[in-house]
Amino acid sequence: MKLSTIGTDDARFDMTPMMDIVFQLIAFFMIVATYVTREKVEVDLPLAVNAAIAENQQDRALISISIDGQVWAGSRSVSLDELATTVSTWIADNGETKIVIRADRSNSYGLVKQVMKICRDAGIADIIFSSFQTEGGG
Template sequence: MKFSHQQQEPLTINLTPLIDVVFLLLIFFMVTTTFTRETQLEVSLPEASSAQAASQEQERIDILINADGQYSVNGQALVNTQPETLRRAVIELAGEQRKIPYVITADAQTPHQAVVSAMDVAGQLGFSQLRITTQESVELHDSVD
């Protein structure tokens, strides 16, 4: 007995329905997506335009922040970088006086968070005379000489 060998049809995948679904998904996402434009603030940091003689005040709170974010209050280094430690040191030094100047001097490489924390402590304690020291611009200094 001889069996006839049936010829197999080549298997093909019809891609037309797949392409239709992909195009429908593409149209759906294009219609439902909202595009937002990110806005950025341009910040121009201050420089001292001329050397102004600061009035010599006998009492003031000097906060010095080094490049690592370590605080020093009136020359006394603090044990850590926690805002609460800075707050306690300022309260101990200032007592009930809130009208004395609160001067922040930070290294150029200081993390921004350390400066903001020092400013936040001043605001929480109610200091009204907050100052941030700057240095005279090198370009302006050279042109004056």
């Protein structure tokens, strides 16, 4: 008995849907990678002997001060006047706001003090400073 081979020459695997998915995955990872790198501001944190890990860090707004003295509210570069407006907006949107200040160890204390004053004037009393824990005297 002879088997019929009609139509087997035209059978092909359609790659179009697979190519669509691959391109969507590539686009997704490119967008996510760009977003993640934008949020990180390079800061060389100071060392502290008695540094401790703060509880409930997720609900805190982030203010960073880079080595060149640039102030960042979250991932956005701001002046000190704009920082006051941004902090007030955070309070208006979220009510009681808690702050994490990440300041480069090379910055003068005067700039950090100005940022603290802006937060205090806006009504924020709960501020945490980021640092690295060290074994000896830092």
